[in-house]
Amino acid sequence: MREACEADIEGVLDVLVRRGSFDVQACPGSGKTTTITTKIVVLLEEWVTAAGVCVVTHTNVAREEIQRLLRKSDVGRVALAPPHFVGTIQSFVETFLARPYLRAKGIAVEQVDNDAFASAAASRYSGGFHQLRAALKNKHSPGSADENISDQSVEYAAGGELTFGGRRTGFKDPNKPAVQQLAKLKEELRAQGLFRHGDMLHFACQYLDEFPWAVHALRRRFPILIVDEMQDTSPAQDALMNRIFPPDVIEVQRVGDINQRIYDGDSATDVSTTFPREPVLDLGHSRRFGSFIAERIADVASRTQVIFGNGVATGGRHSVILFDEATALDVIPQFATIVGTALAHLDHRATVKAIGARKRPAGSGAFPDSLVTYIEGPTHSDGAALEGPESLCLRVERAKIAARENYVRGAHDLMIAVRMLIRRWGCSDSPAVVLARLLGDLRLRRDLGTSIRGLLSEHPIGVEVWGQQVRPFMAALESAAGCTPSRNAMSFAAWHEVKGALRAVSEKGPASVIETPPT
Numbered sequence: 001m002r003e004a005c006e007a008d009i010e011g012v013l014d015v016l017v018r019r020g021s022f023d024v025q026a027c028p029g030s031g032k033t034t035t036i037t038t039k040i041v042v043l044l045e046e047w048v049t050a051a052g053v054c055v056v057t058h059t060n061v062a063r064e065e066i067q068r069l070l071r072k073s074d075v076g077r078v079a080l081a082p083p084h085f086v087g088t089i090q091s092f093v094e095t096f097l098a099r100p101y102l103r104a105k106g107i108a109v110e111q112v113d114n115d116a117f118a119s120a121a122a123s124r125y126s127g128g129f130h131q132l133r134a135a136l137k138n139k140h141s142p143g144s145a146d147e148n149i150s151d152q153s154v155e156y157a158a159g160g161e162l163t164f165g166g167r168r169t170g171f172k173d174p175n176k177p178a179v180q181q182l183a184k185l186k187e188e189l190r191a192q193g194l195f196r197h198g199d200m201l202h203f204a205c206q207y208l209d210e211f212p213w214a215v216h217a218l219r220r221r222f223p224i225l226i227v228d229e230m231q232d233t234s235p236a237q238d239a240l241m242n243r244i245f246p247p248d249v250i251e252v253q254r255v256g257d258i259n260q261r262i263y264d265g266d267s268a269t270d271v272s273t274t275f276p277r278e279p280v281l282d283l284g285h286s287r288r289f290g291s292f293i294a295e296r297i298a299d300v301a302s303r304t305q306v307i308f309g310n311g312v313a314t315g316g317r318h319s320v321i322l323f324d325e326a327t328a329l330d331v332i333p334q335f336a337t338i339v340g341t342a343l344a345h346l347d348h349r350a351t352v353k354a355i356g357a358r359k360r361p362a363g364s365g366a367f368p369d370s371l372v373t374y375i376e377g378p379t380h381s382d383g384a385a386l387e388g389p390e391s392l393c394l395r396v397e398r399a400k401i402a403a404r405e406n407y408v409r410g411a412h413d414l415m416i417a418v419r420m421l422i423r424r425w426g427c428s429d430s431p432a433v434v435l436a437r438l439l440g441d442l443r444l445r446r447d448l449g450t451s452i453r454g455l456l457s458e459h460p461i462g463v464e465v466w467g468q469q470v471r472p473f474m475a476a477l478e479s480a481a482g483c484t485p486s487r488n489a490m491s492f493a494a495w496h497e498v499k500g501a502l503r504a505v506s507e508k509g510p511a512s513v514i515e516t517p518p519t
Contacts, residue, residue, distance in 0.1 A: 011283045016042050021247035023230070023276035024255040029286035033062070036228055036255055037069040041076050043224065044084075052083030054222035056092050056241075058229035063088050066228065083221060089237045090197055096218060097204035110193025111416050115398065117196045120189055120390055192423075201236050208243065218244050223251060230256030230275045238274055247277075293318070317342075331374045392417055392493045393466065414452055421493060422477065426486030438480035447476040466495045 012035050015024055026032040036055075043053055057063045067086055070076035079086055087095070094112065102109055189195075208214055225245045227233070233241075245252050258275060319338050323331050368374070395417035402410040415435075422431040429437075438444050450472070470493060478484060485493070 011281065011285070014281055015039060015283070018281070019251060021250075021252045022279045022281055024253070024281045024283060025276050026255055026257050026283040027286050028257065028260065029289065030283035032255055032257075032283065033065050033228070034069065035283065036226060037066055037076065039226065039253070040066075040070065040079050041073060044075050044078050047078075049223075050083060051221055051223050052085060053079060053224045053226065054084070054092070054245075055079070055086045055226045055228070056089045057087075057227075058089065058232040060088060062228050063091075085222070089227075089233065089241065090200065093204045093237075093240065094200050097207045097214070098200040101203050101207035107190065108193045109195060110419065112195045112197060112200055114196050116416075117189060117194050120192065120194050121185060198236070201240060204240060205243075215244055219250055225250055225252045227252070227254040228256070230254040231258045231260060232256070233275075235274075328368065328373050390492075392421060392470070393495060395420070411452060418477070421489055422481065424486060424489040424492050425477070425481050425483070426489065427481040427483045429481065434477070434480050438476060441480070444476045444479055447472050 012031065015035055016039055024032075024035075026035075040053060040055060047053070055066065057066065063086065067080060070079050070086070078084065085092065085095075099109055222245070225241070227241070254275060256275060321331055321334055396414065399410045399413040399417065402413050419431040419435070422434050425434070427434065474485065474493060
């Protein structure tokens with residue numbers, strides 16, 4: 001907390017002691033996360049009710065950072081257990097609304113994942129649904145019908161409307177073959193327990209429509225709501241949270257930086273009209289950069305904010321890289337050269353990285369349209385670029401990609417694939433029962449762990465290697481299931497070619513660089 005207070009003691013203290021509803025516009029490097037965490041601790045030091053504080057973020061990265069800081073104090077650790085809640089908005093929606101609603105309806109939730117949904121939808125869609133294919137192609141040209149059934153294409157929506165790429169379609173007549181086929185497709189996926197994140201928002205709203213008392217129950221449970229990364233909250237999420245936690249009824253304290261929003265310029269995901277709302281507190285002192293940069297970025301920011309650069313001057317030169325479409329791929333190598341020169345005095349083993357990804361093209365025609373302009377080839381870090389039939393191979397490759405960033409996430413994704421395989425096995429027991437039997441046997445659990453480590457390794461998988469890795473895996477499952485696998489399970493587990501490997505950035509001649517004197 002010391003660094004944040006040194007930068008802007010008055011602004012931080014105002015956030016810490018103020019009660020009621022307000023927004024906080026926090027510039028980069030202002031100690032936003034530390035301030036939020038300290039605010040939670042300040043609240044809990046005097047907390048005497050059975051209710052809880054609800055803290056939601058947009059990303060898991062922000063959630064993990066808040067939880068990490070809270071674990072540093074005894075009071076902070078209290079926030080990590082009921083009645084309090086610290087998680088993403090999506091996890092809040094699923095935990096308190098969507099999943100309870102679906103359980104009450106007798107609907108099992110196997111997986112909530114846009115990519116898994118898209119893959120399963122495309123697999124079924126390609127084999128039929130002719131009226132739906134034709135309708136999508138006609139309504140959403142350019143782009144093939146297969147592209148329009150992607151992870152952004154199909155959502156549950158009220159009033160019979162369907163959402164495609166953020167636009168409402170005209171498919172409102174429930175008697176049209178295309179609508180009936182779309183409903184059939186959704187029902188098939190629902191029967192398999194597959195849902196999109198957007199589906200969870202829909203079911204949450206449906207829960208509140210059918211049971212209005214749930215709103216009042218949540219308000220009693222959480223009299224204070226703190227939102228981090230507010231600038232990246234989608235309009236649908238914002239509307240749902242406002243419905244549950246109106247600022248004139250509940251203490252709602254939202255923190256973010258509208259100048260750093262991820263979805264800038266996309267009207268379907270832009271909340272700049274609702275954040276920040278009055279009253280607004282400013283955290284305008286940054287330790288991330290000095291006064292030279294602060295004075296210039298303040299003039300070009302989306303929202304005017306006086307920013308004070310309190311960063312320590314390093315004596316380095318400020319650089320601006322100029323490029324055009326022909327030299328866009330030169331930007332990252334040039335950036336690496338500049339940084340490598342500036343940091344030459346540091347440990348030579350240190351690496352310089354530039355990371356950027358976008359799931360789908362911006363569509364605006366502007367150049368550059370996103371960070372991926374500077375990267376050649378597919379840039380999907382989450383496996384969405386991989387192509388192949390719905391199979392264990394495809395699931396394993398996607399799990400391997402997830403494991404590069406978070407091994408636990410990769411193992412989790414692989415276990416979901418195991419459950420999908422068990423569903424196809426043909427035994428009378430449910431996947432949960434088979435897995436419990438598998439994990440309860442020391443030898444089988446050891447064999448499964450060895451198989452998982454092998455499947456998540458970085459080594460390329462070919463037909464021979466696949467057979468070697470999957471054979472003990474299948475043997476362990478057969479012992480736990482108590483029967484041989486069905487033809488459907490064998491087909492799912494067989495080797496299938498998976499296309500879509502990432503390519504490295506090509507190295508060409510340098511782009512132009514303009515340098516300014518050191519500060």
